[in-house]
Amino acid sequence: DGASMFFLHNESPCRVEESLQFPVSGNYLELDLLNEVYERGETLDGQVELILEPGESKILLWGGLEETEWEKFPVRKSWKLVQELDNCWDIAWMEQGKSDEFQTLRSQAKLFNVTGRDGNPEFSGKIRYRTTFVREKDGKAVLDLGEVGEIARVILNGKDLGWRISAPYRWEISEALKQGENELEVVVANTLANRMQDDLSKFMPIPASGLIGPVRVMEAVGG
DSSP, rough: OOOEEEEEEEEESOOOEEEEEEEEEEEEEEETTTTTTTEEEEEEESSSEEETTTTTTTEEEEEOOOOHHHHTTOOOEEEEEEEEEOOEEEEEETTTOOOOOEEEEEEEOOOOTTTTTTTOOTOEEEEEEEEEESSSSOOSSSSEEEESSSEEEEEEEEEEEEEOSOOOOOOOTTTTOOOOEEEEEEEOOOOGGGGGOOTTTGOOOOOOOOOEOOOOEEEOOOO
């Protein structure tokens, strides 16, 4: 119906930050269907600055909307780092099929690979991380967990913000964030690949498990 749609997916293990040239110009929408984030942008010459984390996908859509409909979407944003949570964490784990409760792994510890040399290479299950951090103000912000193996859930000040199954492991935290001390809980689950391997997969490198980080609070630049 006269609309142009472009699907972009980063299959590489590296972050991609590029200026892309499209054969269309004018008003467009950037759609992140997985996280239900829909923002509007505008390009006069068809060039769009785009950032894609490993495994991330987005859709860019030109046309199909009246200008009044397009203006109802929030302006496309970028994010700047305002606080890195280089905290110590209370870490507990619960092995899949072997326990129904979290058991303390480390107290007030730094982040590490749970299935690496300092952990249990055969662990498969959930790892819970708890810490607190102080914010001088509330307002618009996101939490970015950095590297995660494999999926993660965030609970901030008792508010469940849901799961992410791929990068970017980023949550809008504005409604849960408060001025002063904030209580943060992150639950990470890996797969059974660490415990159950066949003759082929046991020779393949297995990604890190748990929360690796860096964990950062970011604020919007622009709209």
